[in-house]
């Protein structure tokens with residue numbers, strides 16, 4: 001089901017389907033709603049062919065002033081009287097309550113807190129100008145819970161019971177141990193209305209509609225021991241993309257001016273119990289902070305983010321603070337003495353004291369080492385995490401690049417028709433399956449074709465021969481945090497960057513793939529114009545990557561060279577700017593060193609992170625369209641050039657004309673325990 005967002009931006013999202021989730025995610029079939037069902041909803045609105053220019057805060061203000069609508073400036077939203085509240089009701093609202101419409105300063109999307117009507121900036125304008133009938137009913141484009149979901153929610157909620165009411169105390173003890181709740185009191189569980197679903201052994205966290213309008217959804221949490229630790233599994237109704245529960249909201253009073261944000265419901269329980277402070281848990285943890293939640297956080301003058309105990313949580317906290325307005329945010333830094341709130345409670349630490357160590361998120365333009373020293377220590381003591389997300393299908397890429405890091409620019413090139421799109425699709429899919437929110441800009445091939453390639457790679461096999469499995473794979477695929485720009489053909493760089501910025505704000509995108517740069521070059525005839533245009537575009541992507549803390553992978557065609565020559569960094573079309581600006585340069589080589597049909601090798605010719613460069617072979621599998629080498633055939637990996645098996649440090653990488661550096665062997669590499677079994681779905 002492809003639903004177009006009416007945001008004015010050419011973005012399409014893949015929405016996960018419901019129906020199959022229960023059995024699939026481990027709940028007993030007795031509770032599952034039967035066989036997978038597909039429900040198609042008509043597209044809310046026709047596709048927008050031409051992208052609409054994004055709205056700015058200044059334009060929103062000007063519009064409100066021109067229409068005589070009073071407004072107040074907030075942290076991330078503007079507040080105004082809601083046109084969706086009837087005149088009679090409005091009369092009863094006084095003070096701040098009468099300004100119940102929240103307009104997101106970045107996107108112009110609005111939410112009326114009284115009627116829960118929501119929509120885009122264009123919808124708001126249409127309503128003000130007397131054409132917005134739908135919004136007045138409070139259902140405009142809002143995700144009203146579907147009847148089937150409501151039934152499911154009700155059925156599960158009714159079957160779940162409070163933990164302390166479990167008849168067998170042994171069972172209750174076991175459940176508390178599994179979820180680390182031994183120190184969380186019944187009182188706390190009661191306050192937050194947490195229940196337990198016995199047959200599925202899941203904790204159940206409710207999502208109540210604001211204003212006491214009933215139960216809107218649920219999150220079910222399972223726990224399994226894994227080695228020394230516990231692995232948690234989450235399921236939400238509705239699906240994650242529509243599950244906008246700020247857990248703990250009913251306990252917040254209008255007068256609260258401080259809040260602690262956590263990434264898990266369990267952490268909120270621990271924090272609230274030991275500090276008595278208002279706490280809210282984000283619905284999807286560190287994965288994203290949907291702007292739809294921002295209006296609910298406007299009332300707080302101070303927001304403390306305590307998201308977890310790893311570097312990823314720390315990165316997420318910094319990103320979320322940008323959206324919330326860094327000036328009101330403080331961040332609890334992960335560390336030995338500062339684990340997650342629940343762990344802190346269980347270790348008998350003083351949570352209030354930890355909160356007092358929270359660092360301000362806002363930095364002046366000039367900082368001293370004093371402000372950076374903790375951050376540097378964090379990176380040094382978490383070397384693995386600082387190296388980024390590791391590929392599960394490409395251990396050789398991990399060996400050379402160490403991982404995929406935010407804020408970097410990767411330039412990728414290879415001969416025409418060599419399989420660049422096919423490779424980069426699998427490289428990005430691999431990261432996406434590990435929770436890296438990804439945005440694709442495919443200007444050459446249509447999104448349908450690209451999605452087909454990706455789905456084949458995801459399923460690691462030809463789906464045309466097993467259409468009965470299509471729904472199962474497509475359902476899993478839809479759950480990935482994957483978005484596509486709907487551009488096709490030539491586009492202006494400004495429009496593309498605007499769309500990327502919008503996607504970072506709305507979907508917390510961490511990786512953008514642009515295939516390929518030539519589609520932003522316009523129609524300059526002279527080669528000097530073309531080179532200048534390319535330099536400008538590369539500079540714009542570089543700046544975006546740094547400013548947005550987002551990784552950009554940019555495909556660039558090589559310049560025309562002799563067919564039998566290998567490509568090098570200098571073969572990238574244009575001046576040396578692309579390779580200078582890039583943090584990583586990857587080249588898909590298809591000649592000379594490896595021969596035979598389907599054989600390619602990937603060369604890392606620049607690596608700014610730690611300088612390791614080298615090459616490794618890729619074997620194309622025509623039926624699954626994958627390049628990743630199945631673990632079993634690793635022994636077949638060839639030593640390509642290097643005689644001593646050492647990794648070369650970059651002597652001249654990134655410089656014009658740099659030659660491929662010494663390669664390395666990779667035959668006996670241990671399998672990453674996190675690497676999914678490619679014969680099975682990864683989730």
Ligand SMILES: Nc1ncnc2c1ncn2[C@@H]1O[C@H](COP(=O)(O)OP(=O)(O)OP(=O)(O)O)[C@@H](O)[C@H]1O
Pocket residue numbers: 414415416417418419420421422423444597598599600620625
């Ligand atoms: N190693 C390979 N061996 C044989 N066929 C391949 C290989 N890699 C990709 N292909 C196939 O070749 C075709 C072109 O691949 P792809 O579009 O990925 O190339 P590209 O380098 O991106 O092309 P372009 O230069 O036009 O952008 C696809 O049908 C793909 O399945």
